[in-house]
Amino acid sequence: MLFNSVEFALFLPLVFLLYWFVANRDLRHQNILLLVASYFFYGWWDWRFLSLIFFSTCVDFLIGLQLGKVTNHQQRKILLWCSLFVNIGLLGIFKYYNFFADNFVQAFSLFGTTFDPARLNIILPIGISFYTFQTLSYSIDIYRQKLTPTKDFVAFAAFVSFFPQLVAGPIERATNLLPQFTTERRFDYEKAVDGLRQILWGLFKKVVIADNCAEYANLIFNNSADYGGSTLLLGAIFFTFQIYGDFSGYSDIAIGTARLFGFNLMQNFAFPYFSRDMAEFWRRWHISLSTWFRDYLYIPLGGSRGGTVSKVRNTFIIFLVSGFWHGANWTFIIWGLLNAIYFLPLLLTNSNRQNLDIVAKGKWLPSLRECLSMLLTFSLTVVAWIFFRAENLSHAWAYLSELFSTSLFSSPHFLGRTKVIHLLLIIIGFVIVEWVGRAEKHAIATLGLTWNRLFRHGFYFVLILLIFFFSGQEQAFIYFQF
Numbered sequence: 001m002l003f004n005s006v007e008f009a010l011f012l013p014l015v016f017l018l019y020w021f022v023a024n025r026d027l028r029h030q031n032i033l034l035l036v037a038s039y040f041f042y043g044w045w046d047w048r049f050l051s052l053i054f055f056s057t058c059v060d061f062l063i064g065l066q067l068g069k070v071t072n073h074q075q076r077k078i079l080l081w082c083s084l085f086v087n088i089g090l091l092g093i094f095k096y097y098n099f100f101a102d103n104f105v106q107a108f109s110l111f112g113t114t115f116d117p118a119r120l121n122i123i124l125p126i127g128i129s130f131y132t133f134q135t136l137s138y139s140i141d142i143y144r145q146k147l148t149p150t151k152d153f154v155a156f157a158a159f160v161s162f163f164p165q166l167v168a169g170p171i172e173r174a175t176n177l178l179p180q181f182t183t184e185r186r187f188d189y190e191k192a193v194d195g196l197r198q199i200l201w202g203l204f205k206k207v208v209i210a211d212n213c214a215e216y217a218n219l220i221f222n223n224s225a226d227y228g229g230s231t232l233l234l235g236a237i238f239f240t241f242q243i244y245g246d247f248s249g250y251s252d253i254a255i256g257t258a259r260l261f262g263f264n265l266m267q268n269f270a271f272p273y274f275s276r277d278m279a280e281f282w283r284r285w286h287i288s289l290s291t292w293f294r295d296y297l298y299i300p301l302g303g304s305r306g307g308t309v310s311k312v313r314n315t316f317i318i319f320l321v322s323g324f325w326h327g328a329n330w331t332f333i334i335w336g337l338l339n340a341i342y343f344l345p346l347l348l349t350n351s352n353r354q355n356l357d358i359v360a361k362g363k364w365l366p367s368l369r370e371c372l373s374m375l376l377t378f379s380l381t382v383v384a385w386i387f388f389r390a391e392n393l394s395h396a397w398a399y400l401s402e403l404f405s406t407s408l409f410s411s412p413h414f415l416g417r418t419k420v421i422h423l424l425l426i427i428i429g430f431v432i433v434e435w436v437g438r439a440e441k442h443a444i445a446t447l448g449l450t451w452n453r454l455f456r457h458g459f460y461f462v463l464i465l466l467i468f469f470f471s472g473q474e475q476a477f478i479y480f481q482f
Contacts, residue, residue: 001044003253004206004471011041016260020187027184031158034261038163042127045167049125052090057160059086060135064149064156067142076143083139087132094124096328127167129325133292135160138174140296147175155181164257168250168477170268170288177265185262195259197460198442202252204463206477208470209430210245212423213238216416221389224399228407232399234420236382239389241427244273246478247286252442271438273381273431274359276373278342279352281381289325293318308348315347316340326388331396335387342380358439426466 001008015037023029043050063083070076138156141147150156159178165171220227220235227235251268258265272284282290294303301314316337323336346352359374360366366374383400390396437443448456 001041002477003250003257004203007044011037012257012260019261024187027182028154030185031152031154031181034163035154035158035161038158038161038166041163042161042166045126046123052125052128053131053161054157056087056090056132056135057157059083060139060160061150061153061156063139064142065151067139068149080139080143083136087136091128091132094128096324130169130171131160131166133171133289134174137171137292137296138178141173141175147178150178150182152182162258162263164254164261164263165265168247168254169286170251170254170266171292172265172288173292177263180263188262191259191262194445195256197444198252198256198259200256200460200463200467201442201444202249202254202256203467205245205249205252205430207467208245208426210242210249210478212470213242213245213427216420216423217242217389221399224395224402227402228410228412229403229405230408230410231412232403233408234412236386236389236399236403240273240378240382240385241430243385243388243478244269245430250477255442267441271358271434271443273378274374274435274438275377276355276359276370277346277351277377278339278380279346280355281377282339282343283356289322293322297321304347311347312344315343319343330393331387331390334393334396335384338384338387342384361439 001011015033019030019033023033039050042053060083063079067076067079070079138147138159142149156178159172159174159181162172162177217235217239220231221239224232224235248269255265255268266288268286268288270284270287272281275281275284298314298318301317302310303314304311306314319336319340320333321336323332323334323339326332326335343352359370386399386403387393387396390399433447434443437445437447440446448459451459
């Protein structure tokens with residue numbers, strides 16, 4: 001079920017009303033309702049994969065209970081490895097089996113050996129990368145004795161399948177979200193209103209920005225051989241805003257929806273395109289995933305505690321794994337490698353933590369140095385996104401070769417130029433609103449609160465009109481494929 005669909009527009013109010021007006025007197029009834037609603041939400045896509053998420057839930061719930069009882073270190077380690085084997089094993093089968101099989105065939109062919117492994121003709125379960133990491137965090141944190149295992153299966157199952165963030169995050173930690181399922185929740189009007197504002201802004205990002213940028217990004221990337229460098233640059237910029245509007249828009253809707261039910265999810269995006277270096281970008285982009293890899297992979301590997309060689313090694317590992325997490329394609333691995341290379345100079349000069357606060361804090365405009373830093377970081381990000389969007393490495397290399405040719409200085413040309421100009425103006429307005437609200441959890445968290453009520457409601461009404469005006473065919477969120 002898509003957030004930007006008629007079905008969800010009917011589903012959400014119904015669940016909201018049942019939650020606060022029917023099940024509001026009993027915490028367990030609320031959790032049961034959320035569990036049923038979440039399974040219905042997930043099953044709307046393909047009910048057959050409900051068994052997969054239920055199996056993962058049961059495995060980690062039972063392993064968690066055992067980890068809470070067992071004190072022997074070796075036994076605890078075996079239990080943890082069981083959780084890792086089951087969860088990563090399922091992820092590997094559904095997401096990576098065919099990738100490895102195809103690459104083994106190519107590797108053996110170099111030595112003149114024919115190798116024909118069986119291929120799996122299966123659909124990638126939606127959101128499997130997200131809920132797998134969420135359940136893994138539960139087992140790992142219990143193993144590390146940072147969390148006490150719950151005995152409430154309904155609460156745990158609702159935590160794993162919580163519908164707002166089930167299929168594309170944020171990837172929540174059990175230490176943050178699970179206790180909220182075992183604590184009494186009361187309706188908070190201010191929290192709910194702010195949640196609605198965040199949902200509105202998320203829908204604007206998705207429908208107005210992402211989906212309209214997608215139209216031209218797809219046109220240009222799918223026919224890149226027909227265009228010169230200037231048009232390809234425009235296509236890369238459109239994809240840059242498409243993926244941000246799409247993914248951060250989903251996160252905004254998820255976080256805002258959770259607030260309607262009294263839950264607080266972690267911030268997943270913090271205005272990353274205003275970053276002054278790549279280290280800051282990765283502290284602000286897909287925060288739930290980057291911090292997951294930091295806590296459960298980078299730090300266990302030694303983090304930045306060792307010498308230069310180990311720090312460089314760990315940095316490359318985490319970026320390559322992050323790229324591979326996104327998809328079973330060499331384009332994602334090269335995308336991760338390229339970001340590691342971007343990060344390397346900051347690491348070697350110990351300047352990767354110099355921009356910890358928001359840009360131009362307390363000021364309307366950034367300094368010239370900040371502008372140049374943001375422009376450089378944004379440009380590097382645009383180039384990296386080309387690998388992320390390309391069909392394969394050959395496509396990416398061809399795209400970049402033409403992009404950095406003399407045709408870069410020609411005039412871009414394709415059908416619909418007038419509409420493109422209108423879209424660029426909307427993007428400029430979008431960037432301005434994001435800049436004004438860059439110190440908040442989302443761009444319109446406080447925007448307009450001090451205005452006259454007529455102007456404030458008028459602003460919200462304009463956003464709603466734009467969403468309806470630009471909404472066309474429903475577009476699935478990009479990160480559903482991961």
